[in-house]
Amino acid sequence: MTSRSRIALGLGVFFLLGAYPVWNGLASSADPERPELARAVDSAGATGCIEDTTWMKANHQKLLNEWRTSVVRDGQRTWVSSTGTSWDMSLTGTCLKCHANTETFCTRCHDYADVQPTCWNCHVVPEGGQSEGGQSHE
Numbered sequence: 001m002t003s004r005s006r007i008a009l010g011l012g013v014f015f016l017l018g019a020y021p022v023w024n025g026l027a028s029s030a031d032p033e034r035p036e037l038a039r040a041v042d043s044a045g046a047t048g049c050i051e052d053t054t055w056m057k058a059n060h061q062k063l064l065n066e067w068r069t070s071v072v073r074d075g076q077r078t079w080v081s082s083t084g085t086s087w088d089m090s091l092t093g094t095c096l097k098c099h100a101n102t103e104t105f106c107t108r109c110h111d112y113a114d115v116q117p118t119c120w121n122c123h124v125v126p127e128g129g130q131s132e133g134g135q136s137h138e
């Protein structure tokens, strides 16, 4: 084995071990260190997320990116889920209708996972969700 490939292997193992607590913790809701997240608002008629919860946990950031591109670039505002339900592609108008408290849902999990998306500089957080607001795009 060359020293270069040994370094690559070492880094790979280091990364896997280092990342283990995060992905294991996110995968298991039984993890005692996983923060308590706010439940979705019942009055919004929430029986589940717009897609399977496990899928959402892993893919919501990609979905939000797709939504943004569709709206901003293509002027397309309607998205159809795998179950055939139509949704308005809106961070504030759709996601936050059900996940009304960004602080105890989005941010709490992001702090735990150590990611800091800054969407709220521009996107409005519903009343009570977070003190700092922004301008509406609607």
Ligand code: HEC
Pocket (backbone or CB within 6 Å): 064, 065, 067, 068, 071, 072, 089, 090, 091, 092, 093, 117, 118, 119, 120, 121, 122, 123, 137, 138
């Ligand atoms: C610099 C300001 C700014 C920031 C920061 C920002 N956005 Fe946006 N976003 C916009 C604007 C402007 C639009 C266009 C709104 C429209 O056409 O209705 C938009 C549209 C969107 C849309 C589709 C329509 C809507 O109103 O939701 C999504 C989804 C979205 N952004 C997601 C995000 C996410 C996720 C983040 C954080 C990673 C983010 N944005 C950060 C300015 C911003």
Ligand code: HEC
Pocket (backbone or CB within 6 Å): 037, 038, 039, 040, 044, 045, 046, 047, 048, 049, 050, 053, 056, 057, 060, 063, 064, 091, 094, 095, 096, 097, 098, 099
């Ligand atoms: C119709 C209501 C509704 C809408 C709209 C909705 N969600 Fe959800 N979401 C839920 C429910 C219900 C759950 C399951 C957990 C719960 O009961 O709060 C969930 C779960 C999730 C999870 C996993 C949470 C966990 O505990 O692991 C993420 C992440 C998520 N949603 C993000 C989003 C994003 C981002 C959007 C917009 C693109 C969105 N949701 C739109 C109702 C909704």
Ligand code: HEC
Pocket (backbone or CB within 6 Å): 026, 037, 057, 060, 061, 064, 095, 096, 099, 102, 105, 106, 107, 109, 110, 113, 115, 116, 117, 119
């Ligand atoms: C159950 C935990 C959890 C919840 C709840 C959650 N997220 Fe995330 N989010 C993550 C993780 C983990 C990542 C990093 C994923 C990656 O990098 O592959 C992430 C990444 C993101 C990103 C991309 C950030 C970047 O820097 O690339 C956006 C945007 C985002 N989340 C938006 C939201 C919004 C909006 C909500 C609330 C409606 C939300 N998330 C709720 C766990 C969560």
